Amino acid sequence: MKYLKILVKILVALLIICAVAVGIIIKLDYNTTSYLKLKNQPTLQQNSYLIKNVNVIPMTSDTVFRNQMVLIENGIISKVAKHIKNKDIEIIDGQNQFLSPGLIDMHVHVWDKQELGLYLSNGVTAVRNLWGMPFHLRLKEQIENQVIIAPQFFTSSPKLTGKDDLGDDKVQVSSPEEARILVNSYHKRGYDFIKTYAGMTEAEYIAIVEEAEILNIDVVAHPSFNVAYTEQFHPQIATIEHTEDIVQQPLNYKLDTLKLQQIAREMAMRKQAFSPTLTGFYKIFEMLTDPNIENSTQTQYINPLLFEMDSKNQIARWQNEKTQNPSTTKRIKDQHNFHLYAINQLHKQGVTIVSSTDAGIALTAPGFAIHQELNFYKQADLSNFEVLKTSTINPSKVHSQFNNMGRIVEGNLANFNLTIENPLENLNTLSTPVWVMVQGRKIDKNILQEFESKAKNRSNKLISALRWVENLWVEK
Template identity: 50%
Template sequence: MKIVKRILKFILMIIGVFLIVIAVVLLVDIQSTNYLEVDNNTSADSNSSLITNVNIIPMNKDTILVGKMVYIKAGIIQNIADTIRIKGVEVIDAKNKYLVPGLIDMHVHIWDRYELGLYLSNGITAVRNLWGMPMHLRIKEDINNDEIIAPLFFTTGPKLTGPEFIGDDNLSLVSPIDAKEKVISYKKRGYDFIKTYYGLTEDLFDAVVAQATISNMDIVAHPSQKVPYAYHFNPQIKSIEHVEDIIQQPLNYKLDTLKLKEVINDFKKSKHNAFSPTLTVYNNIYQMLIDDNILASEKLQFMNPLIKKVDSKAQFDRWYTTKLRDASIVETIKKQHDFHLEIIKKLHKVGVTFICGTDAGIGVTIPGFSIHQELAFYKEAGLSNYEVLKTATVNASKTHLIMNNMGTIEVGKVANLILIDSNPLVDLSALQNPKTVFIKGRKLDRETLDNFENKARNRNNLIASAARYLENLIVEQ
């Protein structure tokens, strides 16, 4: 009996030491991102300013307001006029540069706080995280309490799937009662939205929608192959994700233009759902197929090390092996990407509302930087520059009521803004490397934004990331 007690005591001691080590690792990782912390010693007026000599692209209509002034107080746009006289605030001479609403990426997967700086560096002032975990609730709390400088942060709960095992990173529902309880739980815990995912059966899907309606929680839908695609046009579903799922589900993996017409007509009839194509993440399959050294590329230095080691490598190995077995896969993937662009053209023609989402944070889709490729694809698909910019500003902000306070430059809106040298309505590349980003009125210059990038490059937080992922598996399953 004494031996058993000693063994148990030893095991508990090992567990205790392990937990202490993990706690220290997590603390060190948080301390490593203290460059994002709000400096409490700064002036109380640090998020108030007067911008002069600026050309405004307001995004509430297709126009440019030339030579204006913008008064920001406590992070809110107070006035826009030819002349504003205010004392006691910083005056920022824009020197005829262009002021645009901060960009919004509506489909991201956040793995650590370093990525928050990468989004800001690329002019992204709000994100919608679609893979909710406990760590995201902590990030959201710190942002909402103005403890860290970061994009405005919105997150779904864990991905809801059916009883069929799809992966340990999903929440497998087993009954309608289970589905309703999870929705209620996510609302109570502070998640903003529900994400339905691959594998939800009709009874489970119906239960999620019914309870989400009662709980007043918007749904973001990754289409489930267990229900008809038209199921996803329910008004409680505010956006449908991924253009490739149109091909994989209603088109049955065929580039079928006749069958596509039926899907286009269903979208045309729907007035409730936005569509997030996430063209970049699928195109990155093609990029992996044509670049055998992509995992060692400069851009992959910005990927979370756990994701790079596990997911990025797994995806690359999958497609590299497929290419060795069948070289025609390269052309097949390229043809499907081109067909995606045709789908966007047809959806745009019938008036579908697009919102910009990149699926950044998985595979080789880099946080922050990828939005510029996504926007370029919309342009290639036939949208005008103004229509492209709407996808990442006003369209995104209208998707959910809790995001309505951003996306345009108007009195009363949050001062999430980017100041750029030239007109993006002429050249979308003007959005890259913004000279100044305003997040809730707080000015971030290019030097600060470059520092955010440098801090995130080749970061060494694999163990901390693994610990947070393990926490998710323990808490959510």
């Protein structure tokens, strides 16, 4: 009995020490991300302005409305016209520069708050997070309650897959009944979408789609190998993810242009929207060809725990693959070029394409990746206007939550990028916005630069590890 009491005291002491340590780690993270708090940015409290002398790219058509005025009231576009009477609110001089809708990245994986600043500094005013964890729900609440300044944030559930598709990053579902229970649970907890993954069985997939229809919650599908590819085209499936999965699944790893065209026609006929994530795949080619990629500039903006646990392993994996099979580099480059052709064919068939990067995986840096992704669409022979549609108006067609974004029209949210040049002529100008506005809050260049510098080489491995442990505890 004496030794049992001693053991209990030791366990209690250890629990207290752990609790104190966790509290300290959370407090440190709170302090290091305080620059995102709205109360620390008094200039961001304003969300009503009159912008004058600005060239508006409405994204309703391939045009520019020259020398316009834009009235913003409480974060909403109230009027766009040549002349608007001043309502005694702050005036912003657009200086004959170009106002376009904020960019939307439809496939990201957020690991920390610092990434939110990176998205804003790159002109991204809304993100769709597709690897839901408990901390994302807290983050979403903070953003919606205007505690921190961030892109508009929407998150899927944890990734649902079949019982044989192992891995701590996924939730294994053992039956259709369990799938329905999980869909209900995620819906009640506040996740915006349901995410399905590659090992989902057909029966479980059907159960998820049916339950999602009942609850009116969209499903985002990483295609399952156990369900015919075109059978995953369904009105409840908001988007099908990943161009490489077209190659891996219906094309059976063959770069088959004829079969690709059949898939494109079917996707268009079924009105299935598509999320390409070309950048995430292209990072493999960069890992194969750049011997210094581990020390590249953009790796300094990747979550440090992710970099240690995933990025370095990916680099080693592909370097080893190259050593074992020297033809790997050509194979990956050929597949990337095929991806560009696939985007061209999907676009020609009229498929709604939404810009997506897979940022937050391997070496795909948050924020920066969107500009590489858009340039890939340009290489796929889309016009600048068509490229911009993928990151503005097209996402607004995919989810009801995005309906008031992507166009500069009355009633929409004031999510903007102001650029020196016209992005309809030069897409690269979007990577260096003069200022960004999200829900009517204007973020000047000096603040955007601060957001970027604070995220560079950040030290937050411990808090990231705690979030991962929490995810395993809650979801597994």
